[in-house]
Every structure is written in C-alpha cells, then in structure tokens.
Amino acid sequence: MKQRLNFSNYIVLLAASAFFIFPMVAAFEFSLRINEGKSYGFANYRWVFAEDGFATNLGVSFRLALLTAICVLVLMVPTIVYLHLGGARWKRLVEFVCLVPLVVPVISFALGVGTAFPTFLQSTVYELSFLYVIVSLPYTYRALDVGLSSIPLLTLVEASRASGASMRQTLMYVIIPTIRTAVNGAIFLAVALSLGEFTLAVLLHWDTFPTWIANVSQGHILNAIALSVLSLFGAWIVVMIFALAPKSLRSNKIQEATK
C-alpha cells in the first residue's frame, strides 16, 4: 500500500541518499582521472580489463558462486521442505544450527578450517564453496523458510502425489516452481556472498576476485578505484534486473493461484 510521506520522511531519505551517493560519485570522478588528474578518460577502466589475472580470477569466483548455488539448492531445499512436511519436530534444532554461523566470526571459522581439513580438500579452491554454503546458512534458511510458509505446501504435495508424481518430481516440478521467488532469493544471497567473500579466501591462501582486487590495488590507486566502481556497479545492475524483471519471470501460475 502507498502512504503519504511526511516532511521528516523526506529529510531522512534525502540525507540517506546523500550519504550513499556521494562516495560513489566521488569514486567515479577519481576513476576517470588520467594524466595525474589533468584530464578525464576511460584509461583506468581499460587498464583493469587488460591487467593480468582479471579474467582468470573473475572466472574462479564465478565458478565458486555457481557451485555454492548448486550446493545450497541440493542441500537446503529438500531439507526445509521436509521440515515443513513430516519433520516438523526437528525444525527448531535445524533453525538453531543454521544460526550458529552468525555467532562464529568468519576469521575464527577460517582458522579452524585451516587446521581441521585434510590435505585432499585443502588442495582445491572449490573447498571455499562448501564453506560459503555454511556462512550463508542463516540467510538461505530464512529465505526458503519464509517462502515455504507462505504456500499451502501440504495440499500441493497431496495433489501432486495423488496424480501419480514421485516425491522427486513433486519437488522439481511443483514445489520449486511455486517458491521460485524464495529460491531465487536464496540463490542470489549465496552468489553475492561467494562473489564478494574475502576473509576465508585470503586466510586459506586462495586467489579469488576479491583477493585479486586487494593485491592489484597496492600501488595502482586510480586503477583500483575504477575496479571498485566496476564491481559495485556490475553487482547493482545484475540485482536490479533481477528485482525489476517483468512479473512473468519472477513468479508463476501456481504461485498466483495460491495467493
């Protein structure tokens, strides 16, 4: 519902926009400076794309994000669906477990992983994906739980099972499409986290996009600012497309019908 904003609301929104927009505008202005600030151009941006390791490290981060998203889907969706159907008595336990990562600072977690994991796991960069699944648990659990609470899950499952679908088919073709928004939300959270995560990557001595940015920024200040603007703006564009996409992409008929 839309309400009228009062005067103090406008003041708050104006101040907030200023606080968030000014640093970004300032960074953008700096990133365009070339020839020691004497003129403007896109040389700093071209440098970013030409720099060694840009494509490789971005590739690593994207693959990590993909693997994290798949793990979240495969592990969390069936688990939370089960909690809403037959396993309700375990809900509080699972909920509690999912909140534990909030209490464990990432840096503490990274130390434990470094000493606990066997070498075969520590020899591949993809170990990070499993850790990102853990770190994103509180958020993905919440997103999926809210999504499943808002649909008549039992009715849908009964209808699907009565029509002869297996549990796997029900999950794939009925439940997941119905909670598409929540699933998308969970995936997006996991992807955003894996693309931007720095602490685990650096303490376990892996090169990902964020650690590459940190390395490259030393000694190339203007270029690093251009890189910062690019990474923030890129992420924002992706999210905005996702958020403002036409309704047909975001929801579906079952969801409409059950509202």
Place this chain on the structure above:
Amino acid sequence: MSITIAKRTDSLKTGVGPLHFAQRVSSFKSLLPLFPFFAFVAYFLLFPLTFIVRDAFLDNDGKFTFSNFEECFKGVYGHSFFVSIQLSLISAAIGAVAGALIASAIVKTGTKSRRAIAATASVLANTGGVPLAFMFLAGFGSEGLVTKALKFLGWDLYAGSFTLFSATGIVLVYSFFQIPLMVLIYSPALENVKPEWREASDSLGGTKTTYFLRVTVPLLFPAFLSTSLLLFANSFSAYATARAMTSGTLPLMPLLIGNLVDGNVIANQQHLGHAMAVCMVGVSIIVMSIYVLVLRFSKVKR
C-alpha cells in the same frame, strides 16, 4: 528422499503425548531425511570449530596449556577486546537507528520502488573490503570530493583529529554496509504494522505519543533488537574492510588474529591466534545470550 503423506499424519500424532517404543523408532526414522544436512554441517562447521578450541589449549610443543588465554587478556590483545566491542556497539547503534528511520520512510512508498530499494540495499550491505575503502578515500579522504565540498561550505572535516583510519572513520565506513543491512532485514517487520491499528488507537482516544509508546515500540522491539544484534555481529567480525582501511594501526580483534596466523610478523604465535578466535566466539555467545534474556523479559512484561 521419500516422504509420504501417511508419514506426515503419523508424525503429527506422535508430536503430542508420551512416545511409545514403536513411535520412538519412527521418530528416529523421521530424522533420516535430515541426515545430509546434519552430516554437511557437522563436517564443514562443527569439525573445524572443535579444532580451534583444541589448538587454543595447546602450546608450541603440542602440550596442554592455559597460557594462550592468559596472553589474550594482556597488552595490545587485551586492549583489542575493548576497542572491538566498543566500535561494534557504536556501529550497531548508529546502523540500527539510522536504518530503522530510513525503513520507516521507505515502507510508505510503492511496491515497485520498495523492491528496487531492497535490491540496492542488498548490494550495499554486501560491499566491503578494498572497494569500500577506496570509495570512502575518494569521498571522505583528505583529498576527497566530499571533504573539499564541506570545506567550501565552511566545515573542515580534518580540522580536528579526524582521519578515516581512526575508530570514528571506521564507524563511518561501516555505516555504508550496516545501514542497508538494517533496512533490508528490519523492513519486513515494519510492513506487518497495519494502518488499521493506528486508526483503532485514534478512535480509542490515543495520541500520537501513546500510539508510538504503547503499540509501535512493544510490537517492533524484538525485531529491532535482533537486527541490532546482527549488526553487532557483522561489524564485530568484519575483517576485509578493517584490513583495507587501517593496515593494522587500529587494534581490532580480527586484524590481530589475521596478523598472528599469517605469521609474517610474529613467528610461533599460531596458538595465541586460536585462543583469540575462541574469545571472539565467546563474546558473540555472551551477546546472543543477553539478547535471549532481554527477549524473554520483554515477553513476560507483555
């Protein structure tokens, strides 16, 4: 995974009253589909955690000792508790209050703009590390545009002892992701406040103040508190941004741990790092317990 509808009614029955033996067996069976989840969490979360605790009690020869924890509370390490907790409290308070104000303005706008703002907030809440540090250097650094603009208007940011690398500066930088996180998580709670309640309060003769004190505050207090707690945990464990901003000049717990275990500066201090890591978990648990107590108290009162 196989779930049948029969099982669902079955487990509903066993959910109440004392369990008979057969039902007890079926209650274990009901745990089976959760096995992948628990196995995953046990291996990737609990297993590493036990190793931090174990290493915190070992000396360099692998013998049991308490000395790591004694060291933790001395000198710069002891001081870092104070600095880290204070900074996180201030950052959480600023983020929570500013975020709540912004959320209460945003909640009045239309659905589409609300969705766009939520998406933007989710990006901003995830900024951190070097990109965030550089944005603030460009904006609020001594040569930054905002600094110059404010100076032009007659307010010299750098007249006092302010630098971006001090505690005040860090709080300012952290606000950039703390406020959006508050907006993001607190907004759904605000959306549950129905305008009808305001009308009900008005028709019963309540003033604006009574509505705020007797309806809004009790209703939103738990959500406000739990989100503030999240903000505290968020700034308490922030490592990437702190590392990019201070390069070690400010004694924050995550930075000290990072220095200790990366081992370039001080050799053979790995176990002290582990003890500090355990202490950080301890502080988080204490804060979480306070939250649970306050929540219980506020429920009793109502």
